[in-house]
Amino acid sequence: MRRLIASLTIAISLPLLASASAGCSQGSIVSGGCGVSNDGSSITVTGTQSQSPGSPSSSWSPSSSGTPGTSGTPVDTGPSELERCRADAGRARVCLEPRRRTEPAAPAPASAPAAPTISITDLVTLTPATATPTADPSNVGIAGLPTNFVTTASVHTRTGTLFGAPLTARFTPVGYDFAYGDGTTARTTTPGATWDTLGQPQFTPTATSHTYTDRGTYDTTVTIHYTAEIDLGTGWIPLTGTLTIPGPTQQIRIYEAHTALVAHTCTEQPTAPGC
Structure with a gap:
């Protein structure tokens, strides 16, 4: 075929x-x-x-x-x-170059949330110790003479939780702001000590003493400045800065004193003038 x-x-x-x-x-x-x-x-x-x-x-x-x-x-x-x-x-049909398909970019993997940064101000919630000033002796003083102030503050620890993590904080006092109630303040690096502890006679100046000019009742306070360290289970880590913790008010009484020339002391002669 x-x-x-x-x-x-x-x-x-x-x-x-x-x-x-x-x-x-x-x-x-x-x-x-x-x-x-x-x-x-x-x-x-x-x-x-x-x-x-x-x-x-x-x-x-x-x-x-x-x-x-x-x-x-x-x-x-x-x-x-x-x-x-x-x-x-x-x-005649015209062939066209196929469009290139652009694949959408893959979303970036979600990053884990950053660990929170603990600052020294966060430790306020752990309630560091406050302090109260005391006038030596027995919260009384004499106008025109030094009144010696003493407070109690020491290194201490607190345990708590911050941002869901348990920790221990250690507070160390490094400064003291005394407010004497008459508008006068003083910052010291010592909490003060009694005249007996210092081996000084009464009504003599000390690092924390203050002299009032008028008699009366005064509201005094002391503010403690702390440095801090934290332990998350791996050792102590110091934090930057200081933490300021004000203390409660303490009233003291300031009296006037008058001197008189006498032949005997009040112990020797209780009925003497001024006794």
């Missing part, structure tokens, strides 16, 4: 399609099932159709007589591939 090979070349002049075929090289335009080449000024469409003897097609035999399906009678099989190509050649 012989095969009849028919070739057809159609040249169609079209405007330059290079700009429309972005992403395709010249000659890479494809239409239908036929070959299409583009040299920039015209498009050449080629196609091939095969037919065996005895199998006529309406596109190859102009005869319209006879009974369809019999020898020598054309059978309408619809438009051939070449005819579809010829009909579509003037509308």
Whole structure:
């Protein structure tokens, strides 16, 4: 059986399609099932159709007589591939470069929350010890003479929880602000000591003493300045700065004293003037 090979070349002049075929090289335009080449000024469409003897097609035999399906009678099989190509050649499809799909950036992994930073002011919630001033002796003094002040403060620890973590804090007193109640204040590095402890006579100046000019009752206070360290289970860690802890009020009584020249003391002569 012989095969009849028919070739057809159609040249169609079209405007330059290079700009429309972005992403395709010249000659890479494809239409239908036929070959299409583009040299920039015209498009050449080629196609091939095969037919065996005895199998006529309406596109190859102009005869319209006879009974369809019999020898020598054309059978309408619809438009051939070449005819579809010829009909579509003037509308050559332009291949386009596929868009590159941009994948969304993966979200950054959630970072663990930063551990809280403990500052010395956070330790106020652990209630460091306060202090109360005392006038030596028995919270009384003499106007015009030094009144000696003493307070009690020492290194101590507190245990508690901060930001959900258990810890121990150690407080060390490093400064004392005495407020004497008459508008006068003094900052010292010592809590003071009694005259007896210091080995001094009464009504003599000390590092914490104050002299009142008038008699009366005065509200005195002392504020403690602490440095602090914390232990989270791995050893002591010093914190920067100092913590200021004011103390409660202590009233003291200041009297006037008058001197008189007498022959005997009040012990020797209780009825003497001024006794």
